[in-house]
Amino acid sequence: MAKVEKSTNTKKPGRLTTLFNRLKSRKRHALIPFISAGDPDMATTKELIYTLEKSGADIIELGIPFSDPMADGPTIQASYERALKKGATPGGVLKLVRNVRRHSEIPIVLFGYYNPILAYGLERFAKNAHASGVDGVLVVDLPPEEAADLKAALNAVGIDLIFLLTPTSDSSRMDRVARVGSGFIYFVSLTGVTGARVKLSNKIPSYVTKARRHTGLPVGVGFGISTPAQAAEVCKTADGVVVGSAIINIIANTRGKKRVLSEVGKFVSKLKEGVDRA
Amino acid sequence: MRGPDKNGHFGIYGGRYISETLMPAVIELEKAYKKWKVDKEFKEELKFYLQEYTGRPTPLYYAERLTKKLGGAKIYLKREDLCHTGAHKINNTIGQILLARRMGKKRIIAETGAGQHGVATATVAAMFGLECEVFMGSEDIERQKPNVFRMKLLGAKVTPVTSGSRTLKDAMNEALRDWVTNVYNTFYIIGTVAGPHPYPMLVRDFQSVIGKEARAQIQKQTGQLPDLLIACVGGGSNAIGLFHPFLNDDTVKMVGVEAGGHGLKGHFHAASISGGTPGVLHGNKTYLLQDRLGQIKETHSISAGLDYPGVGPEHAWLHDTGRVKYKAITDKEALAGFKTLTLTEGIIPALESSHAIAYAVKCAPKMKKSEIIIINLSGRGDKDLETVSKEFKFKL
Numbered sequence: 101m102a103k104v105e106k107s108t109n110t111k112k113p114g115r116l117t118t119l120f121n122r123l124k125s126r127k128r129h130a131l132i133p134f135i136s137a138g139d140p141d142m143a144t145t146k147e148l149i150y151t152l153e154k155s156g157a158d159i160i161e162l163g164i165p166f167s168d169p170m171a172d173g174p175t176i177q178a179s180y181e182r183a184l185k186k187g188a189t190p191g192g193v194l195k196l197v198r199n200v201r202r203h204s205e206i207p208i209v210l211f212g213y214y215n216p217i218l219a220y221g222l223e224r225f226a227k228n229a230h231a232s233g234v235d236g237v238l239v240v241d242l243p244p245e246e247a248a249d250l251k252a253a254l255n256a257v258g259i260d261l262i263f264l265l266t267p268t269s270d271s272s273r274m275d276r277v278a279r280v281g282s283g284f285i286y287f288v289s290l291t292g293v294t295g296a297r298v299k300l301s302n303k304i305p306s307y308v309t310k311a312r313r314h315t316g317l318p319v320g321v322g323f324g325i326s327t328p329a330q331a332a333e334v335c336k337t338a339d340g341v342v343v344g345s346a347i348i349n350i351i352a353n354t355r356g357k358k359r360v361l362s363e364v365g366k367f368v369s370k371l372k373e374g375v376d377r378a
Numbered sequence: 379m380r381g382p383d384k385n386g387h388f389g390i391y392g393g394r395y396i397s398e399t400l401m402p403a404v405i406e407l408e409k410a411y412k413k414w415k416v417d418k419e420f421k422e423e424l425k426f427y428l429q430e431y432t433g434r435p436t437p438l439y440y441a442e443r444l445t446k447k448l449g450g451a452k453i454y455l456k457r458e459d460l461c462h463t464g465a466h467k468i469n470n471t472i473g474q475i476l477l478a479r480r481m482g483k484k485r486i487i488a489e490t491g492a493g494q495h496g497v498a499t500a501t502v503a504a505m506f507g508l509e510c511e512v513f514m515g516s517e518d519i520e521r522q523k524p525n526v527f528r529m530k531l532l533g534a535k536v537t538p539v540t541s542g543s544r545t546l547k548d549a550m551n552e553a554l555r556d557w558v559t560n561v562y563n564t565f566y567i568i569g570t571v572a573g574p575h576p577y578p579m580l581v582r583d584f585q586s587v588i589g590k591e592a593r594a595q596i597q598k599q600t601g602q603l604p605d606l607l608i609a610c611v612g613g614g615s616n617a618i619g620l621f622h623p624f625l626n627d628d629t630v631k632m633v634g635v636e637a638g639g640h641g642l643k644g645h646f647h648a649a650s651i652s653g654g655t656p657g658v659l660h661g662n663k664t665y666l667l668q669d670r671l672g673q674i675k676e677t678h679s680i681s682a683g684l685d686y687p688g689v690g691p692e693h694a695w696l697h698d699t700g701r702v703k704y705k706a707i708t709d710k711e712a713l714a715g716f717k718t719l720t721l722t723e724g725i726i727p728a729l730e731s732s733h734a735i736a737y738a739v740k741c742a743p744k745m746k747k748s749e750i751i752i753i754n755l756s757g758r759g760d761k762d763l764e765t766v767s768k769e770f771k772f773k774l
């Protein structure tokens with residue numbers, strides 16, 4: 101087991117904070133692709149991460165597959181099912197991150213549901229995530245009210261716990277989330293589940309502006325964003341944009357690993373152009 | 379022993395494990411419930427519909443022939459099967475729809491397993507003229523067809539859910555996805571004592587009418603309190619409804635009967651407390667049927683209403699404190715219980731309720747003749763005739 105370097109890690113700003121500071125000083129925005137760990141298999145996910153980085157990703161969000169993803173639409177549901185059939189586990193995801201770290205320093209955020217993390221053991225999860233080189237964790241079904249235990253475990257190893265804000269969040273929710281969150285705020289662009297949408301809500305700028313009144317943390321926007329033009333639009337106000345289902349659709353609908361990697365690479369490069377246009 | 383605390387926790391169980399989008403909605407619901415539950419007009423309206431529409435109070439019936447046949451404790455049946463729509467579920471849907479109306483919600487959604495909760499929801503939505511959509515696993519649609527037809531007649535849209543095990547758990551996932559999408563105008567009527575706070579408390583309170591009536595009725599009829607309460611446990615709403623008003627009566631023992639399916643040894647059961655471990659699903663921490671890695675297992679029960687991998691958080695807590703015992707009854711035993719009650723008393727029970735009957739068949743003979751058992755007969759069996767006829771190799 102890797103030794104937990106408590107004192108140094110809590111003081112040193114994490115990879116996420118460092119990244120957002122650097123982007124801000126250059127007036128740039130973060131492109132944050134989301135993929136499910138283990139879909140179609142862990143080996144491909146590893147290569148996908150390298151491809152995403154080469155194509156312009158600034159942060160990687162990795163989904164930890166769960167049997168009952170209540171916050172996800174059909175694309176990610178199916179993706180998790182494929183990954184679970186191939187034997188994806190939280191332990192396997194941590195191992196994947198450790199492998200990736202041999203060649204890459206890109207910030208990595210794990211995105212998941214609480215039950216698999218709870219079953220793994222919160223402290224064990226935090227310790228091993230830290231040892232693997234995980235930078236942030238976001239648990240969709242864990243609002244601040246229930247997050248004290250995981251927060252303490254992650255704090256001890258210097259991993260950011262990222263929270264969601266949504267169109268339904270009022271000022272008191274925003275304050276509450278701002279108090280406990282770190283790394284960045286993930287603003288959900290719509291009321292609904294994940295999944296590519298044809299149209300973007302025109303309220304996103306006002307959401308982001310409102311969130312900034314309650315938090316100094318960088319604000320990333322996700323859910324439903326699926327084209328370079330939408331990414332560009334979002335980054336006019338946000339600090340970063342998350343794109344998930346649109347990438348996973350490519351992974352699901354393309355035959356052969358080589359072509360998957362090249363198609364995903366092409367798409368993400370275009371997203372990057374969009375983000376850089378903003 | 380009182381729960382939940384202000385954050386909705388029953389000991390370590392319960393709580394609010396949901397996406398941030400829904401947090402304001404459950405907080406709004408909690409506030410509305412606190413306000414209205416003490417409101418005189420609300421209470422009177424609820425009482426009116428329970429009496430005049432549902433047919434409450436339901437009888438507490440002394441099952442003399444069943445008692446004789448088993449040769450032990452005296453058995454009383456709390457006749458929730460006589461409620462309008464045929465099960466206890468309507469006690470809760472009336473309460474929740476009255477809240478929905480006061481909160482100005484125009485659209486109602488629900489999940490359903492056996493279809494009883496779906497029917498009870500579609501019924502009250504029809505009565506108040508609200509749009510209603512019910513999510514139901516495609517496997518349950520197949521085995522509870524009469525209820526699907528009833529919901530459709532009542533004007534509800536029945537949406538089949540084809541993900542996962544295609545049963546109640548998946549219907550609840552889909553209802554939550556709908557709620558998160560339509561949160562501003564939609565009221566989610568959860569059908570059991572599960573989900574995020576305040577649902578486990580609110581559904582319990584609405585179902586507690588069962589135990590309140592039974593407590594008064596048994597005292598009136600026998601001059602004493604019962605020795606044992608028995609109820610089946612899916613999510614646990616009919617059980618908590620009967621148990622809760624007796625929790626402070628130390629002499630009253632209680633048994634929640636879970637679906638043992640083909641037996642607890644394999645995977646083919648739905649006994650979350652008897653065969654599960656604590657975890658988080660559908661908004662609360664509770665006992666779950668899950669693998670070592672925290673993935674939810676597929677469950678099995680002959681009764682769709684018990685075929686769920688979780689259980690209400692208050693039951694998890696009552697189990698840990700030892701106040702209530704939880705036992706499993708297999709499909710076979712439940713079918714035998716079904717037959718026994720039908721033939722001895724002329725009452726055809728729901729397969730869910732048959733689990734409670736079957737447990738009484740086991741334990742009543744071992745009890746004294748002076749002792750009293752109350753069984754919650756949570757619903758009637760019309761919806762199960764197709765399943766039962768197949769099992770008994772009858773032609774309908």
Ligand SMILES: Cc1ncc(COP(=O)(O)O)c(C=O)c1O
Pocket residue numbers: 465466491492493494495569570571610611612613614615616617682683684728730731756757758
């Ligand atoms: C007749 C009947 N009894 C029991 C149940 C199980 O639910 P609960 O445990 O919430 O009472 C159902 C659920 O559909 C039902 O229809």
